[in-house]
Amino acid sequence: ENEIESKPVPTLKQYFSPDWIIERNKCNDYSRLVCNQFHGLINNKENSIINSITTSLKPITSKDIHYPESKSTSLLIIDFILTLKEKNLLPCIVFSDNRLLCENMATSVAEYFENLEKNLRKTKYKDQIELLKERLETIKNAQKKIKSKKISKSSNKRNHEEENIVELEITEEEKHNQILLSGLEQQLLNGILDEGTLANRHGCDRELVDSLLERALWENPRLVGYMQRGVAYHHAGLNNKGRVAVEALFRNRYVQVVFSTATLGMYLTKCKMKTKTYFSFLS
Structure with missing residues (x-):
């Protein structure tokens, strides 16, 4: 376009817009593209283009930045989990030092799938x-x-x-x-639809899952309901049967998302278990 042999660099919007999560290596790749473009301009002595770019660069103030519409924490975490699911990046652990926040985030995701299921029963099915x-x-x-x-x-x-x-x-x-x-x-x-859960119901030991859920049900009815949706929370305040169920079901890939304080991290290190995605949420 500017009579330069190198390929034109896409705009920021063109390069990054398809991605909800931007990885560091992609930012580095874009930086290299821009640097190579400038090196080409300098080597080819394209002074007029260089001058026009320099002139067009203006200091950016806060008034020039247009942020997207703000979202609540619950909506952001739902979008985040759905993106991980779409990109096959589950199972995932979201760490937070706030016990209540861990429970609230699990509630948000579980309720999203409950409402989705209700809507599907009224429409699609x-x-x-x-x-x-x-x-x-x-x-x-x-x-x-x-x-x-x-x-x-x-x-x-x-x-x-x-x-x-x-x-x-x-x-x-x-x-x-x-x-x-x-x-x-x-x-x-009467059951939970496939679209209404993140749980890996077809790749798990069904007998083990049912046994763990049944044992935890009496003391943790809300948590068991969440785990049936493939979501759980984990912290030091959780009773023993609840912790055992979350750890075992996450290890066996039935539960796909756990919101946890450092307690689950210590367990995973001890049993040398790996997961696809770790995310730290600052409260």
């Missing part, structure tokens, strides 16, 4: 859920008819073979009911 309920109602009515037949036949003292046939019919209906409510359909009606 609404028709499927209504069809499921209709099918269940049909089965329920059919079972009532079969049971009433059985009572009627028994009261009339019909032969034993007929009663056995009725029993078989009821068993078949129950099996049919279970089939209809298996897998995704059961999840759609």
Whole structure:
């Protein structure tokens, strides 16, 4: 564009805008591009271009800087976690020296996924859920008819073979009911949707997960609800069953995000466990 052989340097917006998180090496790469461009200008004695750049450079004041719209801590942390998920940078530990902040951040992320799930049930999965309920109602009515037949036949003292046939019919209906409510359909009606959790439910030891959650439930119902969403908090004030559950489920990659004070860091160092992302949040 300026009759220079070197490739033009993209603007800051062009170079960095796709990224929500800017890594240091990318900043260094951009600095090298700019330096190389200036070296080219100097070596080629492009004095007019150099002078125009020097003239256009003005001191920047606070009035010239336009910051994006401010966001609350909870919204920022949700955006941060979603970005890590999108870039396959989970599991993650977010460190803070504030116990309450750790719990509040975990609450924000868990509630985000709860609300997302509720919205999906009202929109994306609404028709499927209504069809499921209709099918269940049909089965329920059919079972009532079969049971009433059985009572009627028994009261009339019909032969034993007929009663056995009725029993078989009821068993078949129950099996049919279970089939209809298996897998995704059961999840759609009463469970946690895949979109509503960060938990690695398909790559975990399900028996171990259920055992740990059940043990921690009585003393930590709120924390267990969070862990089912793949999120947890960890600090010295947490009771023993809660700490054990968080540590074990994070180590087994079921829980994907933990907001913690230094307590979890000491545990991870002790068991030599690695995680993809560490982030320190200053309170």
